[in-house]
Amino acid sequence: MSNVRGEVPTTLRAGVLDSNWQFGVGALWFDARDGAMNGRIDVTDTDLVDSNYEAIQFISGTITNVHFDGVRINGAGTFGIQLQSPGSASFTNVTATGLGRAGVYSCLGENGFQLTKGAGNSGWDGPSYCGPWPDPIYTDPTNPPTSTTTTTTTTTTTTVPPGGNLARGKAVSASTATGGFPGGNAVDGDANTYWESANNQFPQSLTVDLGRSENVGRLVLKLPPPTAWEARTQTLSVSGSTDGTNYSPLVASAGFRFDPASGNQVTIPVSGTHRHLRLTFTGNTAWPAAQLAELEAYASTATTTTTPPPQGNVARGKPVQASANGGFPGGNAVDGDANTYWESPNNAFPQAFTVDLGSRIAVNRVVLKLPPATAWAARTQTLSVSGSTDGTNYSQLVASAGFRFDPAAGNQVGIPVSANHRYLRLTFTGNTGWPAAQLGEFEAYAG
Ligand SMILES: [Ca+2]
Numbered sequence: 001m002s003n004v005r006g007e008v009p010t011t012l013r014a015g016v017l018d019s020n021w022q023f024g025v026g027a028l029w030f031d032a033r034d035g036a037m038n039g040r041i042d043v044t045d046t047d048l049v050d051s052n053y054e055a056i057q058f059i060s061g062t063i064t065n066v067h068f069d070g071v072r073i074n075g076a077g078t079f080g081i082q083l084q085s086p087g088s089a090s091f092t093n094v095t096a097t098g099l100g101r102a103g104v105y106s107c108l109g110e111n112g113f114q115l116t117k118g119a120g121n122s123g124w125d126g127p128s129y130c131g132p133w134p135d136p137i138y139t140d141p142t143n144p145p146t147s148t149t150t151t152t153t154t155t156t157t158t159t160v161p162p163g164g165n166l167a168r169g170k171a172v173s174a175s176t177a178t179g180g181f182p183g184g185n186a187v188d189g190d191a192n193t194y195w196e197s198a199n200n201q202f203p204q205s206l207t208v209d210l211g212r213s214e215n216v217g218r219l220v221l222k223l224p225p226p227t228a229w230e231a232r233t234q235t236l237s238v239s240g241s242t243d244g245t246n247y248s249p250l251v252a253s254a255g256f257r258f259d260p261a262s263g264n265q266v267t268i269p270v271s272g273t274h275r276h277l278r279l280t281f282t283g284n285t286a287w288p289a290a291q292l293a294e295l296e297a298y299a300s301t302a303t304t305t306t307t308p309p310p311q312g313n314v315a316r317g318k319p320v321q322a323s324a325n326g327g328f329p330g331g332n333a334v335d336g337d338a339n340t341y342w343e344s345p346n347n348a349f350p351q352a353f354t355v356d357l358g359s360r361i362a363v364n365r366v367v368l369k370l371p372p373a374t375a376w377a378a379r380t381q382t383l384s385v386s387g388s389t390d391g392t393n394y395s396q397l398v399a400s401a402g403f404r405f406d407p408a409a410g411n412q413v414g415i416p417v418s419a420n421h422r423y424l425r426l427t428f429t430g431n432t433g434w435p436a437a438q439l440g441e442f443e444a445y446a447g
Pocket residue numbers: 185186187188189190191192193194293294
C-alpha cells in the first residue's frame with residue numbers, strides 16, 4: 001500500500017461501533033458476504049494507529065489468500081485481529097502494541113481460520129479471546145495501560161437470610177483489576193459480570209470481608225454461564241483470617257475446572273469460622289489473568305437439601321446446541337440479554353436451536369426475542385417447536401408457522417406450548433429479514 005512517493009499510509013482512529021450488530025468494526029475489514037474472496041490481496045507497509053476497536057477484521061463469508069507484510073498496529077481499543085468467518089491469511093512483520101484486550105479474537109476453533117505466521121511478528125501472540133464483546137479499553141501508546149490496585153469499600157447492612165450467600169455485596173479487595181472488571185463484580189450477585197486481574201501477572205488475589213466472623217461450609221466460584229466462554233482451569237488456593245492480617249490456609253492450591261457445559265462454576269468445601277476469605281490465583285488455562293464472576297460463601301456444606309420448583313426463565317444459562325455464524329454463538333440466546341443474539345450461518349436453512357434444560361421441566365410458554373433496538377427492521381421467522389426427553393427422539397409441540405418480530409411490539413413473540421421435556425428445539429426454515437435464523441433470547445416458563 002505504499003504510494004509512489006514512498007510514503008507510508010497511516011490509518012488513524014478508524015473503525016466504529018456497529019450499533020446494530022453491537023461489535024466494533026475494524027479499521028481494516030474484509031467482508032465476503034456476497035461471495036468467496038480468494039484472489040490475492042496484499043497489505044504491505046502501513047500503520048493502523050489508535051483504531052477505535054479492532055485493527056483488522058474478517059467478518060463474513062470465506063476469505064483466503066490475504067497477505068500482510070509490514071503492518072504496524074499501534075493502539076487498538078479491543079483486538080489486533082478479529083476473526084468472525086472462516087479463511088486464511090499470512091502475517092509477516094506484523095507488530096502490535098497498545099491492544100486494549102488481546103491479540104486475536106476468535107470463537108472459530110483451532111482450524112476455523114488459518115493464521116500463517118512468518119518472521120518478524122510481535123505483540124499479538126497468545127491465546128485468542130472468545131467471550132462477550134468487551135468494551136474497548138482506549139490506549140495511549142505512550143502510556144500503556146496499567147492495572148490499578150483497587151479496594152472496593154462496598155458496605156451493606158443487609159441481613160443475610162439463613163442459608164444465603166454470606167459474601168454478596170460485602171467489601172472486597174483485589175490485588176489488581178483490569179479496566180471495566182473491578183473486584184466488586186465478584187460479589188454483585190450477577191454471574192454475568194466478572195472481576196479480572198491484570199494480565200500476565202500471577203499470582204493475584206481476591207479477598208472478601210464478610211463483616212463479621214461466620215461459619216463457612218463451602219464456597220461457590222462462578223464464571224459467566226454463556227457457552228461463548230470456553231472451559232478453563234484456574235489454579236487457586238483458599239485462605240481465611242479473623243483479623244484481616246494473619247491468614248491461614250483452608251484449601252491447598254489446586255486446579256479447578258470451569259466449564260459452561262456444567263454451569264461454569266465450582267463448589268469448594270471449607271470449614272471453620274472466618275471473617276476474611278481470600279482466593280489466591282496462580283494460573284488460568286484460557287486467559288493470562290484471574291477471572292471470577294462470583295465468589296459465594298455459604299454456611300452449609302450441602303449444596304441443596306430441597307429442590308425448589310423452577311421459577312422464571314428455566315432456559316437461561318442452560319447449554320445449547322446450534323450452528324453459528326462466527327461471533328454469534330448459540331449461547332447468546334440464553335444469556336439473559338436480548339441485545340446479544342445467536343445467528344446461524346447464512347443461506348443454510350433449516351437451522352435447529354436446541355436447549356438442554358438439564359432435566360425434565362414442565363413448560364407452558366416459550367418467549368422468543370430479537371434485539372429490541374428499532375434499528376432492527378420487522379421480520380417474520382418461520383419455525384416450529386419440538387421437545388425431547390432423551391435428546392434423540394423429538395416430538396412436535398408447535399407446527400411450523402410464521403412468527404412476526406417487530407421492534408414496535410418489543411421484537412418478541414410468546415408461543416404457548418405444553419411440554420414436559422428436558423430438551424426443547426426450535427427449527428427455523430425462513431426469515432424475511434435475513435437469510436439465517438436469529439434469536440436474541442430463548443425463554444421458557446412454567447407459568
Ligand atoms: Ca458478578
